[in-house]
Amino acid sequence: xxxxxxxxxxxxxxxxxxxxxxxxxxxxxxxxxxxxxxxxxxxxxxxxxxxxxxxxxxxxxxxxxxxxxxxxxxxxxxxxxxxxxxxxxxxxxxxxxxxxxxxxxxxxxxxxxxxxxxxxxxxxxxxxxxxxxxxxxxxxxxxxxxxxxxxxxxxxxxxxxxxxxxxxxxxxxxxxxxxxxxxxxxxxxxxxxxxxxxxxxxxxxxxxxxxxxxxxxxxxxxxxxxxxxxxxxxxxxxxxxxxxxxxxxxxxxxxxxxxxxxxxxxxxxxxxxxxxxxxxxxxxxxxxxxxxxxxxxxxxxxxxxxxxxxxxxxxxxxxxxxxxxxxxxxxxxxxxxxxxxxxxxxxxxxxxxxxxxxxxxxxxxxxxxxxxxxxxxxxxxxxxxxxxxxxxxxxxxxxx
Numbered sequence: 533x534x535x536x537x538x539x540x541x542x543x544x545x546x547x548x549x550x551x552x553x554x555x556x557x558x559x560x561x562x563x564x565x566x567x568x569x570x571x572x573x574x575x576x577x578x579x580x581x582x583x584x585x586x587x588x589x590x591x592x593x594x595x596x597x598x599x600x601x602x603x604x605x606x607x608x609x610x611x612x613x614x615x616x617x618x619x620x621x622x623x624x625x626x627x628x629x630x631x632x633x634x635x636x637x638x639x640x641x642x643x644x645x646x647x648x649x650x651x652x653x654x655x656x657x658x659x660x661x662x663x664x665x666x667x668x669x670x671x672x673x674x675x676x677x678x679x680x681x682x683x684x685x686x687x688x689x690x691x692x693x694x695x696x697x698x699x700x701x702x703x704x705x706x707x708x709x710x711x712x713x714x715x716x717x718x719x720x721x722x723x724x725x726x727x728x729x730x731x732x733x734x735x736x737x738x739x740x741x742x743x744x745x746x747x748x749x750x751x752x753x754x755x756x757x758x759x760x761x762x763x764x765x766x767x768x769x770x771x772x773x774x775x776x777x778x779x780x781x782x783x784x785x786x787x788x789x790x791x792x793x794x795x796x797x798x799x800x801x802x803x804x805x806x807x808x809x810x811x812x813x814x815x816x817x818x819x820x821x822x823x824x825x826x827x828x829x830x831x832x833x834x835x836x837x838x839x840x841x842x843x844x845x846x847x848x849x850x851x852x853x854x855x856x857x858x859x860x861x862x863x864x865x866x867x868x869x870x871x872x873x874x875x876x877x878x879x880x881x882x883x884x885x886x887x888x889x890x891x892x893x894x895x896x897x898x899x900x901x902x903x904x905x906x907x908x909x910x911x912x913x914x915x916x917x918x919x920x921x922x923x924x925x926x927x928x929x930x931x932x
Contacts (some may be wrong), residue, residue, distance in 0.1 A: 557630045559641055559646045561835040562796055563690035566593045566747055569792055572697050584626045585792050585927045592791045594737060594783065597645065598776055599638060600756030600911070602630050602800015603920035605764060613769045613777035615784070619924055620812050625785070625795075626925040634869045635659070635831040636911050638756070639672035639714055641798035646689040646718035650871020654687045655871060656717060658879050659828040659912065661898075664879035669826045669899070675713030685717035691747070692721030700746025703867060706736050709751075722749065734782040741791055748929075752776065759909035763803050766908075778794065779804040784926045793926040800918050803909040804829070804893040810852070811905075813898035817847055826882065829893035829904065830912030833882030841883045848886055849900050855892040859885050913917050 559579040568577035569590050585902075610617035618624040632652050635658050643656040651657045663679065667699040669681070682805045691701040697897055703719045707726035715724070729735050733752070740748045755772045762768035780795060811827055812818045812832070821840030827833040834843050841860060849858040864885040865873050886894060895905050911918045 557628065557923070559630060559632045559645050559796065559798070560650065561630070562595060562645055562794060562923065563747075564648050566595055566792075566794060567690060567694055567699075568755045569593050570694070570699055570747065572694060579593075579628065579923070581626075581792075581794075581925055584925055585855060589790055590792050590927070592741055592748065592788065593746075594741050594748045594750065594753070594787075594791065596737070596750040596780075596783065596793065596795050597642070598755060598795060598797050599751065599753040600799065600801055601797035601910075601922065602911075602917060603609060603797075603922050604800055604917045606885070606922060608765060609770070609773040611776070612774040615777050615781045624926070626927075628923040628925075630921050630923050631798065631919045632797070633871065634741040634914055634919070635828070636799040636913060637828060637831070638798050642714065642718040642751075645683060645796075645798070646691065646720070647685075647687045648690055649687055652870035652873035654685050654717070655874065655877040655880060656685055656714075657877065658826065658831060660826045660835060661880045662826045662833065662882070663666070666822055669824065672714050673712075676711070677713065679713075681713045681716040681720070681931075682818045684713065689718065689720045691719055691749075694747055695721045700744050701749075702740050702746065703749040703751075704733075704740055704894060705751055706753075719749065724742050734779050734786075737783060738786045742788060745790075752779065756789070759801050760907045761909075763908035764801055765803070769909075790832075795922070795926070797921040799911045799916075800920060801909045802891055802915070802917050803908050804891050804910050806865050808855070808892045809905075810892070810894055812894060812896040815851075817851060820844070820847065825896050825899055826880075828884075828912045829895055829907075830888045830910050830918070832894045832896075833880075833884040834884040834886065836883040844884050848884065852886070852892070852894075855888060855890040856887050856894070857887045858910075859887075861885060889915065 557579050565579040565581050568575045619627050634643045637659045639656050641650045643654050643703045647654050660669050696702045701722045703722040704725045710726045737750045756768040758772040764866050821836050821844045822834050823837050824835035830877050845858050861881050861883050893910050897905050
């Protein structure tokens with residue numbers, strides 16, 4: 533299947549010329565860097581973006597998160613995405629490699645972006661989590677009012693900090709995200725600007741950026757959706773990538789002279805073949821001793837019956853062989869993979885943590901929607917293809 537290519541003028545402005553920089557930064561650094569570009573008092577730019585952005589001229593910054601645009605997936609898109617191809621070739625934009633937080637899943641990453649904190653600090657430690665003291669499992673995508681937003685995720689966001697400092701902070705989001713617990717946890721303090729499917733999203737973002745100084749945040753999920761449903765490398769995925777490139781191209785071409793655009797992602801991903809999947813709910817050996825199963829297919833949190841954790845670790849280690857790392861909660865936390873762990877959030881991590889290390893997945897067909905088992909693309913683990921993400925900086929200050 534042929535994929536559409538973008539037509540139009542080439543982005544050849546001197547200010548958009550690129551270099552590749554690899555820094556030990558993470559998704560937690562993106563909004564502090566944006567705040568520093570805006571001149572927020574007392575904020576240090578952790579990514580050194582002022583090296584390529586004229587901070588004396590910039591009074592507005594757009595941050596666009598492209599769900600699923602992992603670092604290792606960029607080369608797969610270059611045939612359908614002229615702007616991204618130019619970025620990778622050292623032409624347009626400034627490209628950096630960052631990492632997301634663990635688990636490499638959208639709820640954890642969005643809140644790490646919004647707060648600048650690791651999951652162990654903000655508490656959104658996975659796609660689904662057991663609510664301590666209960667047998668309930670909270671799906672963060674479907675989270676509305678229970679548990680209360682500020683109790684479940686108590687940290688302030690950078691949107692709140694910027695607003696308190698007198699800077700505008702707006703989030704242009706699909707209307708179905710407005711009012712959700714995850715939106716409040718990640719974007720609390722932003723003025724929400726809901727959009728509908730039929731809206732011209734690039735124009736909505738551009739309008740907000742033109743309207744007033746400050747931070748404008750945007751989010752698009754179509755690349756990640758295509759990866760999950762049809763697989764990375766599928767025709768649908770490539771088509772979604774081409775549309776993302778059109779969106780980015782329009783944003784860059786309309787970028788005001790006093791603005792910068794930061795493009796990043798929440799995770800990468802990989803395809804999981806049918807023969808690399810196990811199902812918790814169809815194997816009594818995996819179910820033995822487990823009271824609650826949470827997490828997601830690439831990272832499972834197993835809350836065990838009293839005294840059963842050691843047996844569960846032994847059984848899962850034997851059955852999953854070399855395709856997963858099976859640890860006790862204490863062992864997993866001690867690695868530092870969650871970042872500093874708040875004691876109040878510790879019970880949300882399973883007594884046993886199972887992290888897939890190969891192209892494997894642990895399904896839980898009796899506990900999750902049936903469509904989960906039909907997915908092709910997955911993420912959540914700690915592999916490089918899941919954790920590495922890009923940061924692309926476009927600055928239109930010197931365009932002429």
